Amino acid sequence: MAELDLLTSMKRIRAVEERIALRYGEQKMRCPTHLSIGQEAVAAGVCAALTAADLAVSGHRAHAHYLAKGGSMRALVAELYGKVDGCCRGKGGSMHLTDRAAGFVGSTAIVGGTIPVGVGLALALKQQRSDAVSVVFLGDAATETGVFYESVNFAVLKTLPVLFVCENNLYSVYSPLSVRQPPGREIHRVAQALGLSAQSGDGNDALAVAGLASGAVSAIRNGAGPQFLEFSTYRWREHCGPNYDNDIGYRTEAEFEAWRACDPIPKLEALLDAVRIETLNAKVEQEVDDAFAFAEMSAFPPEFEAFTDLTSDVSGAAHG
Amino acid sequence: MAEMSYAEAIRDGLATALRLDPSVICYGLGVTDPKGVFGTTLGLEAEFGSDRVFDMPTAENAMTGIAIGAALGGLRPVLTHQRLDFALLSMDQIVNNAAKWRFMFGGSASAPLVIRMILGRGWGQGPTHSQNLHAWFAHIPGLKVVMPTRPADAKGLLLSAIFGQDPVIFLEQRWLHNARGETPQGDYRVPIGPSAQLHSGDDLTVVSSGYLSIEALHAAQFLAANGVGCDLIDLRSLRPLDLPAIRASLVRTGRLLVLDSGFATGGIAGEILAWASETAFSALKVAPARLTAPDAPEATSPALTEAYHVRAEHIAARAAQMLGVTLDVEPLVSRRRFAHDTPGDWFKGPF
Numbered sequence: 001m002a003e004l005d006l007l008t009s010m011k012r013i014r015a016v017e018e019r020i021a022l023r024y025g026e027q028k029m030r031c032p033t034h035l036s037i038g039q040e041a042v043a044a045g046v047c048a049a050l051t052a053a054d055l056a057v058s059g060h061r062a063h064a065h066y067l068a069k070g071g072s073m074r075a076l077v078a079e080l081y082g083k084v085d086g087c088c089r090g091k092g093g094s095m096h097l098t099d100r101a102a103g104f105v106g107s108t109a110i111v112g113g114t115i116p117v118g119v120g121l122a123l124a125l126k127q128q129r130s131d132a133v134s135v136v137f138l139g140d141a142a143t144e145t146g147v148f149y150e151s152v153n154f155a156v157l158k159t160l161p162v163l164f165v166c167e168n169n170l171y172s173v174y175s176p177l178s179v180r181q182p183p184g185r186e187i188h189r190v191a192q193a194l195g196l197s198a199q200s201g202d203g204n205d206a207l208a209v210a211g212l213a214s215g216a217v218s219a220i221r222n223g224a225g226p227q228f229l230e231f232s233t234y235r236w237r238e239h240c241g242p243n244y245d246n247d248i249g250y251r252t253e254a255e256f257e258a259w260r261a262c263d264p265i266p267k268l269e270a271l272l273d274a275v276r277i278e279t280l281n282a283k284v285e286q287e288v289d290d291a292f293a294f295a296e297m298s299a300f301p302p303e304f305e306a307f308t309d310l311t312s313d314v315s316g317a318a319h320g
Numbered sequence: 321m322a323e324m325s326y327a328e329a330i331r332d333g334l335a336t337a338l339r340l341d342p343s344v345i346c347y348g349l350g351v352t353d354p355k356g357v358f359g360t361t362l363g364l365e366a367e368f369g370s371d372r373v374f375d376m377p378t379a380e381n382a383m384t385g386i387a388i389g390a391a392l393g394g395l396r397p398v399l400t401h402q403r404l405d406f407a408l409l410s411m412d413q414i415v416n417n418a419a420k421w422r423f424m425f426g427g428s429a430s431a432p433l434v435i436r437m438i439l440g441r442g443w444g445q446g447p448t449h450s451q452n453l454h455a456w457f458a459h460i461p462g463l464k465v466v467m468p469t470r471p472a473d474a475k476g477l478l479l480s481a482i483f484g485q486d487p488v489i490f491l492e493q494r495w496l497h498n499a500r501g502e503t504p505q506g507d508y509r510v511p512i513g514p515s516a517q518l519h520s521g522d523d524l525t526v527v528s529s530g531y532l533s534i535e536a537l538h539a540a541q542f543l544a545a546n547g548v549g550c551d552l553i554d555l556r557s558l559r560p561l562d563l564p565a566i567r568a569s570l571v572r573t574g575r576l577l578v579l580d581s582g583f584a585t586g587g588i589a590g591e592i593l594a595w596a597s598e599t600a601f602s603a604l605k606v607a608p609a610r611l612t613a614p615d616a617p618e619a620t621s622p623a624l625t626e627a628y629h630v631r632a633e634h635i636a637a638r639a640a641q642m643l644g645v646t647l648d649v650e651p652l653v654s655r656r657r658f659a660h661d662t663p664g665d666w667f668k669g670p671f
Contacts (some may be wrong), residue, residue, distance in 0.1 A: 055393070057389075086426070087425075087426070087428075088424060088425050088426035088428070089426030089427070090426070091423060091424055091425070091426045092424045092425060092426065096424045096425060098425045098428055098429070100428065100429065105389075105392055105429075106392075106421070106425055106429070108416065108417065108424075110412060110416050110417075113385070113412065113413070113416055113417055114385075114417075115382070115385070116381070116382040116383070116384070116385025116386045116388070116389060116413065117385050117386075117388050117389035117392065117417065118389060119382070119385070119386050119389060120385060120386035120387060120388055120389020120390040120391070120392070120393065120397075121389040121390070121392060121393045122389070123386060123389065123390045123393070123395070124389070124390045124392075124393025124394055124395045125393060127343075127345070127371060127372075127390075127395060128393075128394065134389075146381065147381050147382050147385065147412070147413075150377065150379030150381060150382030150383070151379075151382040151385065151386070153377055153379065153382075154376070154377055154379065154382060154383070154386060157377065308427065309422050309423045309426060309427035310422070310423055310461045310462050311422070311462060311463075311464060311485075311486045312422075312430065312484065312485035312486050313560075
């Protein structure tokens with residue numbers, strides 16, 4: 001059933017990220033890590049509308065999108081540990097995730113950087129007469145980059161099968177929307193003005209997200225061209241790292257508590273039988289235990305791999 | 321073989337690739353316009369269709385990222401910029417995504433794409449239509465950078481770039497577009513990496529690339545007529561560099577002169593001199609030398625470019641100086657029959 005699948009997806013993200021936060025201080029996960037806790041419903045809801053043949057890209061806060069799209073949890077945790085079984089063999093870390101089998105093409109660390117990549121994937125899908133879609137996960141700050149406008153313009157021009165999913169969590173690091181965008185700006189209306197079919201919704205309601213995403217994906221598959229969905233949501237923890245930071249002055253405890261009251265997980269749990277939730281919780285905790293045990297056991301990559309994968313040649317070094 | 325211009329050789333290379341593989345696409349500002357990027361893309365849209373050959377929005381950065389995505393999705397894109405200077409808007413996508421994709425995802429994927437950039441010179445191109453910033457790209461691990469001189473190499477390197485597995489920056493100097501040469505027909509490929517030897521001699525090793533290799537060839541022929549023998553190594557590829565070929569020549573001649581159309585500071589010539597000083601010091605009979613663009617942008621007025629560029633007479637004079645011989649290079653100046661700021665009578669501007 002849809003509710004259980006959505007809840008499973010969100011709980012997997014929440015549980016692995018809570019574990020990351022718990023163990024981050026051990027200094028074994030030595031990379032900047034941006035947690036999605038509080039924002040799980042967007043990833044879960046959008047990916048519920050997709051198949052493994054559909055493609056997705058994302059940015060620096062990508063654990064949720066990667067997992068919801070079907071990315072391996074073991075390979076995620078091993079990547080954070082810098083191990084050879086990580087999805088990038090330890091070369092990428094938290095901000096560079098990929099699982100091609102699941103259709104998660106890649107996430108990168110530069111804000112806006114994968115927006116054109118997702119549009120280019122859509123160009124390839126269209127040329128190949130595929131009915132798959134490409135999904136670009138982005139945040140509110142990415143809509144301030146030039147490359148966003150350039151990419152959207154081309155997607156609209158060529159009627160490409162791409163779904164832009166904007167998670168508006170109100171902050172870019174510590175900078176609120178008020179210092180970045182004019183008052184009254186609605187991002188989905190900007191998208192509409194650029195020629196995208198655009199809607200907005202509650203990003204903390206997984207069923208609502210899934211409904212909007214399903215409609216948008218169907219429209220794209222039916223040839224309606226690129227779509228844009230804006231979801232309001234909120235990250236609970238600090239921009240980067242495992243802690244809460246409501247005390248440092250850029251946002252208030254009251255604002256955080258108001259958003260925490262909109263936690264997408266209990267909202268869905270209320271619709272399900274308590275025994276099934278217990279079973280699910282146990283299963284998810286077990287998967288997280290397994291992923292961390294896997295990461296701990298995995299070897300570090302051999303030293304020489306610091307110098308491989310530059311180009312298709314054995315050595316890409318200029319002085320090879 | 322067919323005799324053709326450099327521009328025609330590039331067009332032939334593009335047409336060959338488009339014909340060979342339906343996943344090849346070709347786009348850029350002006351690619352389908354009546355001028356066809358200096359003739360290099362003329363007629364391709366008519367032959368291969370507007371799904372595969374198309375003009376684009378003025379959005380260099382996104383169109384580069386789109387090429388990366390298209391490549392990850394199985395296409396083989398060729399993106400063209402009528403000036404390298406315009407491509408500077410796409411440095412984020414080139415450096416952070418194209419060059420890194422294979423590495424940062426642990427070798428699980430690569431983005432094979434070709435980015436053609438045309439480099440202007442003279443005839444008023446001025447500060448922002450003439451920059452030879454090839455060293456910027458050659459500095460980046462994960463990119464390949466080629467700068468062909470001869471039409472056959474332009475075609476052969478282009479085909480290797482299109483059908484390779486890596487992002488390749490393909491640099492064409494505008495002054496070479498009308499240069500003519502015998503060019504193999506069909507699917508002709510020149511591997512990316514090895515240099516070409518354009519002249520042979522035992523007294524001096526001259527290393528060059530792109531249009532400067534033409535000036536160097538004039539100088540080498542003039543020097544040979546005056547009893548000085550030069551090896552002229554045309555690099556063809558700036559990353560990777562064919563250092564083994566330079567070493568083999570240097571060990572024999574003991575003298576190294578490197579030419580570079582880029583600025584002196586942080587350039588390719590400096591890199592080669594540093595490498596030679598570090599690894600072949602005992603082979604050097606005299607201090608290695610370089611001739612490069614000055615550390616200043618190219619100005620617009622013809623009065624301000626007369627002394628700006630490295631030309632055959634400067635190369636010959638520097639070579640003679642390194643050999644301690646007296647040589648009057650005036651014949652190299654007086655036999656030039658066209659204005660100093662054009663590559664020949666064929667170039668009447670505007671760009």
